Amino acid sequence: MATVGKVITCKAAVAWEPGKPLCIEEVEVAPPKAHEVRIKVVATGVCHTDWEYLFETGKGMKFRPFPLVLGHEAAGIVESTGPEVTRFSPGDKVIPLFLPYCGECERCLSPKTNHCKKNWTNMQAGILADGTSRISCKGQQVYQFLGVSSFSQYTVVPDTSVAKIRSDAPLDKVCLLGCGVSTGYGAAINAGKVEKDSSCAVFGLGAVGLAAVMGCKVAMARRIIGVDINPDKFEKARQFGATDCINPRDYSKPIQEVVVEKTGGGVDYALECVGSPAIMNAAFESTRDAWGTCVIAGWTETEVMSISVEKLLMGRTLKGTYFGGWKSVKDVPKLVDDYMNHKLKLDEFITEKLPLVQINKAFDLLKSGKSIRTVVSLQDS
Numbered sequence: 001m002a003t004v005g006k007v008i009t010c011k012a013a014v015a016w017e018p019g020k021p022l023c024i025e026e027v028e029v030a031p032p033k034a035h036e037v038r039i040k041v042v043a044t045g046v047c048h049t050d051w052e053y054l055f056e057t058g059k060g061m062k063f064r065p066f067p068l069v070l071g072h073e074a075a076g077i078v079e080s081t082g083p084e085v086t087r088f089s090p091g092d093k094v095i096p097l098f099l100p101y102c103g104e105c106e107r108c109l110s111p112k113t114n115h116c117k118k119n120w121t122n123m124q125a126g127i128l129a130d131g132t133s134r135i136s137c138k139g140q141q142v143y144q145f146l147g148v149s150s151f152s153q154y155t156v157v158p159d160t161s162v163a164k165i166r167s168d169a170p171l172d173k174v175c176l177l178g179c180g181v182s183t184g185y186g187a188a189i190n191a192g193k194v195e196k197d198s199s200c201a202v203f204g205l206g207a208v209g210l211a212a213v214m215g216c217k218v219a220m221a222r223r224i225i226g227v228d229i230n231p232d233k234f235e236k237a238r239q240f241g242a243t244d245c246i247n248p249r250d251y252s253k254p255i256q257e258v259v260v261e262k263t264g265g266g267v268d269y270a271l272e273c274v275g276s277p278a279i280m281n282a283a284f285e286s287t288r289d290a291w292g293t294c295v296i297a298g299w300t301e302t303e304v305m306s307i308s309v310e311k312l313l314m315g316r317t318l319k320g321t322y323f324g325g326w327k328s329v330k331d332v333p334k335l336v337d338d339y340m341n342h343k344l345k346l347d348e349f350i351t352e353k354l355p356l357v358q359i360n361k362a363f364d365l366l367k368s369g370k371s372i373r374t375v376v377s378l379q380d381s
């Protein structure tokens with residue numbers, strides 16, 4: 001291919017500073033170095049976490065270096081590979097991942113966790129293994145977001161953070177498996193281990209929450225209570241399997257008391273998919289004593305939650321999940337298969353499709369609660 005080994009000039013949405021809208025810029029994307037893959041990004045979802053790092057940085061989020069190219073829920077095609085890359089070839093369909101899977105470390109070899117730490121420190125700092133980013137703009141280094149940066153027509157990702165997927169997978173759908181859907185679905189299936197005939201409550205009915213509802217349904221939960229302050233989310237939640245939908249603003253008492261009353265003592269599983277310590281506490285207190293499990297999927301980095309020790313002592317379990325417990329590179333291709341075999345919904349999460357130039361609109365739609373997921377096409381102008 002004509003671009004192999006060369007710098008590619010393309011369009012990207014650059015976050016120059018926190019709190020400001022993204023700017024569509026011409027960027028230079030350097031060729032991949034050892035153990036790196038350069039990907040032509042075809043489609044990317046816009047996740048709440050992208051928004052949070054732009055608009056909540058220094059608040060709920062730790063500070064990340066700017067300028068930055070956000071985006072971490074994507075699918076694309078391998079354009080070229082760097083030295084020592086053995087598992088990928090140009091033309092392969094792939095999903096880049098913010099969570100690595102090296103397949104060799106103690107954590108990758110353990111069934112207990114998906115927290116592979118390969119390149120971790122660098123990726124959190126917005127750089128790749130050699131301490132630099134592959135993206136630059138106007139002569140300035142642009143940091144990469146969690147090693148991915150999918151709000152760019154091309155990006156370079158470590159080969160331990162890329163899942164190769166089947167060639168017939170529609171990239172504008174399976175991109176959602178790069179974050180939100182996998183996270184919520186896995187929060188129910190892997191972290192919660194939701195059981196048949198159980199009762200569940202899902203707090204927050206965005207993409208992560210709806211995917212958690214889907215996981216509870218697949219696990220054959222008997223009752224699935226959806227909780228959201230935006231009643232516009234209820235119709236879709238019912239389509240995904242919620243049996244009841246409740247709005248905390250309709251009640252004068254705390255929502256956990258409402259859930260406990262409705263279920264005669266609390267739910268077996270509560271899944272927090274909002275990212276707020278107060279709601280995490282409400283989710284925890286919604287669980288039944290003796291065996292209730294609360295899974296935190298919502299994201300915050302600098303805030304703390306306080307919980308009643310007594311409620312914990314009474315046999316409840318509190319756990320968190322990163323990327324739904326999936327071992328990223330290994331498990332995402334199987335989730336793609338599940339979608340292709342109609343075992344997993346994806347199309348139903350997509351409420352808008354926009355070209356890259358309208359990416360700020362995708363943030364507006366997410367924050368105003370008008371969208372579940374907007375899929376941004378990188379290659380359309």
Ligand code: NAD
Binds near residue numbers: 279
């Ligand atoms: P979203 O904005 O689409 O959905 C959030 C939902 O929460 C909205 O429907 C909103 O109306 C609802 N909500 C807000 N305040 C509420 C309240 N007080 N009570 C009940 N509902 C309330 O976001 P999303 O993309 O689905 O992401 C959800 C969370 O999951 C975010 O915090 C995100 O950062 C996090 N996340 C975590 C991981 C992980 O690996 N753990 C991965 C992806 C996203």
Ligand code: ZN
Binds near residue numbers: 047179
């Ligand atoms: Zn995300």
Ligand code: ZN
Binds near residue numbers: 102103105107
């Ligand atoms: Zn590993």
